[in-house]
Amino acid sequence: MSVRHALLALLSAGPKYGFQLRQEFEASTGDVWPLNVGQVYSTLQRLEHSGQIESDGSAADSPQKSFRITSEGRKELDHWLRTPPDMTSPPRDELVIKVLSAMRVPEVDVRDVIQVHRRYLVELMQMWTRLKEDEAEFDLTLALVVDAELFRLDSVIRWLDAADGRLRRAVIDPPIPSTVPLLRRRIVVRR
């Protein structure tokens, strides 16, 4: 999560005070990302140092100090908005590693391990979905954040479902050694 760019986005609508930025940051993320005051001010300092924002020059920690975005800052913000985050490298997903490891442990049924995680993830999805129930109080920002969480969790559950299906069909054998380097070569990602 780039606090720096989120603050630039807030300032793009007009000059603001530090305390105001903190409030608006939390509101703009559906109140799910609390931010402490120190973090706001240290980030603002860095932005000012790099010429992406300007202040009115009052004392550094004064709550009355106001900030505005510079043209440099606007350029940086636009560039950031349009740059895809790095999703290319296969993440070292802890859950994937747990499932792969479970396949190697003789006394563990890997499908039971999968079910433990599946249940946990569905329970998490239930909690997020409950936030949707009261549609009247459900603002747009929160709706987008909740959807993002639900789709993220859902994608993991889908993977677990697919893994469970594969395991049902396959007899778990140690991998044939020659296929391992081949697979590794295939999923190498250029940086």
Add this chain to the structure above:
Amino acid sequence: MFQDFNLLAGLTAVENVSLPLELDGVPAKKAHAAGMAALEELGLADLATRYPDELSGGERQRASIARAVVGERHLLLADEPSGALDSTNGEAVMRMILAACKRGVAAVVVTHDAHLASWAERVVFLRDGRVVDQTVTPPSPESLLATAPKP
């Protein structure tokens, strides 16, 4: 609630939806009003006088859902109720089922979709045709926000 909708081709959407009420002996006028209300809830009020073959797949599905939830039922069985629907309409269906539950209806939904399942109070997991697990009642959403990741 049927996966392949089972709407009667010779009846309009609203006639399809109010049919179960009429079969229960509800007067035609009252049944029609209840049918219209159910269609309206699923955003189909404008299409009430169309026949099933004049509706899209998703609209047919919503009409069949309206038919299932209309009237005073005690039990609602739904097999993949949001199969042909986009996520917005899928959510509308689950809200409708949830509203029925709040009126005292028991609903059993069978689905592969975790989004749908997460609307339920209790999720029971089947594996190879057997019940293997179920969720425990989740704590309130507030506790979720308290543990949300820091930026």
